[in-house]
Amino acid sequence: MRNRVTAFAILCLALVWPSLSPAQRPASTYSYTGQISFDLSKVPFSRFGSYLAVSQFLPDPASQTAPGLYLRSMRGGGHNVFRLELLATGSPVPFEIHTSPTSLHLQAQAGSVDLCMPVSDQVRVRGEGVSLRLTAVTKTLAILNANHHWEINTPPSEKFMIWPIAGALQVDAPWSGKGTTSTVAAFVPAPDSHRFDAEIDTYESVWDPHLVLADFAAGEAVVQHDYQQWLARMPEVPAEYGSGAELAAYVNWASVVAPGGYLKHPAMLMSKNWMTLLWSWDHCFNAMALSYKDPELAWQQFELPFDNQDAHGALPDTIGNASRGFGYNKPPIHGWTLTWMMHNGGYRDSKHLAAIYAPLALWTNWFFKYRDSNSDGFPEYDHGNDSGWDNSTVMLTGVPVESPDLDSFLILQMDTLASIAHTLGKEQEASAWKTRSDQLLKNMLGKFWKGDHFVAYRAQDGAEIDSDSLLLHLPLVLGKRLPVEVREKLVAGLMKPGNFRTTNGFATERLTSSYYTPDGYWRGPIWAPTTMLLAEGLDGAGENKLATNLRADFCRMAQQSGMSENFNAVTGAGLRDPAYTWTSSVYLIFAHQLWEGQHVSNKE
Numbered sequence: 001m002r003n004r005v006t007a008f009a010i011l012c013l014a015l016v017w018p019s020l021s022p023a024q025r026p027a028s029t030y031s032y033t034g035q036i037s038f039d040l041s042k043v044p045f046s047r048f049g050s051y052l053a054v055s056q057f058l059p060d061p062a063s064q065t066a067p068g069l070y071l072r073s074m075r076g077g078g079h080n081v082f083r084l085e086l087l088a089t090g091s092p093v094p095f096e097i098h099t100s101p102t103s104l105h106l107q108a109q110a111g112s113v114d115l116c117m118p119v120s121d122q123v124r125v126r127g128e129g130v131s132l133r134l135t136a137v138t139k140t141l142a143i144l145n146a147n148h149h150w151e152i153n154t155p156p157s158e159k160f161m162i163w164p165i166a167g168a169l170q171v172d173a174p175w176s177g178k179g180t181t182s183t184v185a186a187f188v189p190a191p192d193s194h195r196f197d198a199e200i201d202t203y204e205s206v207w208d209p210h211l212v213l214a215d216f217a218a219g220e221a222v223v224q225h226d227y228q229q230w231l232a233r234m235p236e237v238p239a240e241y242g243s244g245a246e247l248a249a250y251v252n253w254a255s256v257v258a259p260g261g262y263l264k265h266p267a268m269l270m271s272k273n274w275m276t277l278l279w280s281w282d283h284c285f286n287a288m289a290l291s292y293k294d295p296e297l298a299w300q301q302f303e304l305p306f307d308n309q310d311a312h313g314a315l316p317d318t319i320g321n322a323s324r325g326f327g328y329n330k331p332p333i334h335g336w337t338l339t340w341m342m343h344n345g346g347y348r349d350s351k352h353l354a355a356i357y358a359p360l361a362l363w364t365n366w367f368f369k370y371r372d373s374n375s376d377g378f379p380e381y382d383h384g385n386d387s388g389w390d391n392s393t394v395m396l397t398g399v400p401v402e403s404p405d406l407d408s409f410l411i412l413q414m415d416t417l418a419s420i421a422h423t424l425g426k427e428q429e430a431s432a433w434k435t436r437s438d439q440l441l442k443n444m445l446g447k448f449w450k451g452d453h454f455v456a457y458r459a460q461d462g463a464e465i466d467s468d469s470l471l472l473h474l475p476l477v478l479g480k481r482l483p484v485e486v487r488e489k490l491v492a493g494l495m496k497p498g499n500f501r502t503t504n505g506f507a508t509e510r511l512t513s514s515y516y517t518p519d520g521y522w523r524g525p526i527w528a529p530t531t532m533l534l535a536e537g538l539d540g541a542g543e544n545k546l547a548t549n550l551r552a553d554f555c556r557m558a559q560q561s562g563m564s565e566n567f568n569a570v571t572g573a574g575l576r577d578p579a580y581t582w583t584s585s586v587y588l589i590f591a592h593q594l595w596e597g598q599h600v601s602n603k604e
Contacts, residue, residue, distance in 0.1 A: 016289050025205075029595065030242035032231040032249060034224070037099050042453035042562060042578035043247075044072070044272040046254040047106045047223055048230060049120030049157070051075050051321075052202055053254070053272040054084070054104055057098060069097070069106075071123070071134070073202070074257055074269065075157040076322045078276035081136040086113060087186065094129065101250045102223045111194070118219035123200040126216035129187060131196070134162070136183040140175035151207065152183055157322075160200060161207045167196025221381060233293040237591035238598065244559030245591055251563045252286065255581045261321035264307040265300035271577045275565070277539070280305040280315045280583045281330040281388050284337040285529055288583035291345030293308060298345060300580070302337065306359045313366030317385065328385040331406060332363060333533075335413025336477065340536070353420045360420075364413050367406070373459055377443060378402045379410065380459045388529070389522040393467040393515050400459040404448040405474035410416040411437050411444070412478065436447065441481060448475075452489045468510035470500055470523075470530060475531045479540015487541040494534070495546070504557045505531050505550060507569035518568050519575050525566035528554070528586035535590070548597060558587045 044053035050248050051074045059067045069084040085092045088110040095108040103116040111129020118124055125132060133162055141153035144189045149163040150171050163169060167190045173183045187198045196214060201207060213219045230253050237245045256268045268286045269276055289299035305315040308324050317328040338356065342348050367379035380400035387403065414437035421430035448454045454472045456465045475482065476490045493499060500506045503525040509516045517524045531554050538547035557572040558564075563584040564574030 030237050030239045030245060030313065032234055032242075032246060034101050034227055034231055034246070034250075036101065036243070036250060038247065038250070040069075040097050040099055040104075042273075043099075043251060044254060044579065045099060045115075046272050047102075047117040047120065048226065048253050049258040049266060050117055050254045051120075051257050051260075052117065052123060054115065055273070066088065070137070071155075071200070072272075073157055074272055074276045074321075075204075075260075077320055077328055078272075078274060080137040081154060081160070082136055083144075084227045085133045085135070086111075087131040087133050088129070090292070092133070101227050101253065103220050110190075114216060114220075116216065116220045116223055118213060118222040121202050124213065124216055124219040125187060125196075125198040125200065127187060127196045127198075128157075129189065129194055131186045131188045132198075133184065133186040134200075140173075140180050140183045142171060142180045142183045144171070149207075150185065152185075158202050159205050159207070160202050162200050163198065165197040165199060165212060166190060166193070167198070169198070214563050219519070235289070235292040235588055235592035236595050237588070241555050241587075241591040241594070244587055245553060248558075248563055251579050251586075252289070252581055252585040255579075257321065262308055262319050262324045263304065264319050265304060266297065267304055267319075268301055268581050270582065271565075271580050273577050273579055275402060275577045275580065278304055278319045279330060280317060280319070281333050281529070284333055285532065285582040285585045285589070288340055288344070289588045290335060291341045293574070295345050295347070298341065299347065302334075302341070303356075306356070306363075309359055312370060313362035313364075315363055328383055330386065331388050332367060332409045332413050334360060334363065335416035335603045336409060336533075336536075339412070341418045342489060350424060357417070357424060359418050360413065361417055362409060364417065371400075371601065373400055376383065376402075376459075377440075378459075380407055381406060384522070387471065389469070389471050391520070392469045392471050392522045393509060393513070394456050394465055394469045394471050396467065396515075397463070397465055398458055398460070400430065401456055401465065402447040402448075402457040402459050403471065404444055404454045404490045405471055405477075407440055407444040408446070408475040411441050411481065414440070415481075441478070444475075445483070449486060453493055454490075468513035468515070470506055470508045470510075471522075473500070473506075474530070474533055474537075476537035476541060479537055480542070482541070491538070491541065491543055491546070502526075502569045503553060504567060504569060504572040505554050506534060511569070518570065521566070521576075524569055525575055526554075526557070526569050526572075527566045528558075528580075528583040532586050532589065548594070551594055555587060555590050555594065558583060564585065 040056040041058050044055045047051035053072050055072055056069050057065045057067050059484040070080045071082040072080050086095045086108045092109045095106045098105040106113040108130050113127040113132050116124050143151045145151055148169055152160040168188045170188055171185045173180045187196045189196045236251045255272055256266050259265055267278055271280050283304055287298045287301035308316050316326050317326045371379040380402050381387045382394040382400050384392050404443055414433045418430045418433035452474055473494055495501050498512050499510055507524050507596055509523040515523050535550050536545045561572055561574040562578055564578045565576035565580040
């Protein structure tokens with residue numbers, strides 16, 4: 001009897017399967033393999049913890065960088081260090097590039113060169129039949145050390161020790177009387193074996209001799225082991241989103257740098273292309289993605305801006321190993337983030353909550369004390385950059401701007417503080433935070449809600465701002481904290497044909513707006529963070545089907561177009577930085593949520 005029932009169930013599934021959307025179909029769990037290839041002109045080759053990366057630059061009339069392959073450094077904000085060329089009989093030869101997460105293979109007709117990064121401060125190089133030439137991009141100081149080691153000093157960022165293990169190293173570094181005018185080095189194969197083996201080490205002060213791995217294969221085995229350990233900590237995703245998850249996992253792995261300077265923990269940069277810093281809201285999405293399986297690293301990502309909080313409570317806009325900037329700030333989504341992480345990854349213990357309570361409170365109060373120029377109780381953005389939406393049309397007619405999304409984030413942040421205070425036994429403070437949150441919600445609805453939409457105001461003269469930006473729909477992140485009528489009308493406005501919804505997600509400017517631009521940064525393209533904020537808001541508002549479809553559309557788009565900074569809202573094509581970690585993190589979160597929803601449904 002059981003076999004007949006099973007057969008009947010399979011038959012029924014086969015009949016309805018074509019009518020189910022991908023988000024509704026039962027999922028099989030994807031097994032990460034690490035076996036992917038990527039376009040080096042879009043996705044840099046690097047590894048966890050390293051400040052080094054290898055990138056390919058294609059011909060571009062707008063760029064001052066000559067086409068070719070470059071070894072680059074993320075220290076000091078990112079710069080090119082050496083141009084890499086393959087030589088045969090002393091002349092450059094063309095070569096093909098083959099990539100994997102753990103090694104880089106350069107294949108010319110006469111031979112090949114392989115590179116890997118066994119540890120974060122080291123590049124191991126192997127060549128056969130050809131030489132590898134390194135040409136310094138900027139002025140350097142080249143000094144010959146013992147045993148054919150050359151130290152290449154590239155002030156002010158770092159130094160490099162380059163040396164042959166097998167074969168020879170030829171260096172041309174003319175001395176000008178004050179320094180080296182230029183540095184060109186070449187690893188040359190030994191005459192008998194036609195092979196060379198070499199190492200490039202990077203450091204800030206002094207090079208320490210160390211144990212040399214037996215050969216290139218041993219170095220590659222080390223990084224393969226490290227990468228497999230990383231993959232084991234990736235969240236479960238459906239098989240249909242596996243190829244995107246492989247790329248997302250690699251982008252995140254390769255974007256982490258070691259602690260140093262203002263970075264007190266290992267830090268997942270936004271990219272190792274050109275967005276080579278950490279911004280104080282981008283980091284939240286990376287922390288969230290890591291919180292499923294790597295809670296310690298996730299918490300470190302969340303802490304990084306708070307490590308650099310100033311005495312007034314402000315978080316820096318940007319952080320790198322050598323700099324931090326307070327010229328702008330970023331939206332206070334940290335309470336929302338922490339609540340999400342507490343729900344999905346833990347952190348409910350008194351140790352974590354006590355550590356973050358005072359900094360989060362200081363950050364919250366900073367907005368009311370230092371970003372309310374007209375003292376009306378509604379904090380303001382002083383620039384589009386402060387909102388995270390750099391060129392949003394909400395800021396088009398001037399600043400400061402009072403915008404309901406900022407109030408929404410602060411409402412949620414005060415809710416989070418109330419919850420933490422309660423857990424820590426601070427009942428009086430918990431009550432005060434809850435009272436402030438409720439009052440701001442009441443005041444926000446009274447001022448910014450116009451019956452079927454939210455508006456923003458210029459703080460200086462109180463003028464209502466005419467804008468078709470998606471920014472004004474972000475109060476939906478409040479979910480059921482909003483009245484039912486407000487939620488329903490916000491959702492209707494989002495979903496109305498011709499407004500924001502496309503087959504790929506929500507455009508950041510109304511599609512019919514005169515300011516809508518396909519590659520207009522925050523005036524059109526789809527972005528990962530806003531998509532996630534709205535997806536979570538839709539869930540909170542009870543619109544679970546819409547949220548699920550939104551997640552599935554985003555994953556489909558990113559899997560096809562890559563982990564770009566943003567996407568053309570209509571075509572789904574990737575735009576701007578093509579290897580951006582908040583995109584890969586949101587992809588992993590969404591894919592896991594889709595997997596989780598499908599498996600919960602199956603169990604039910």
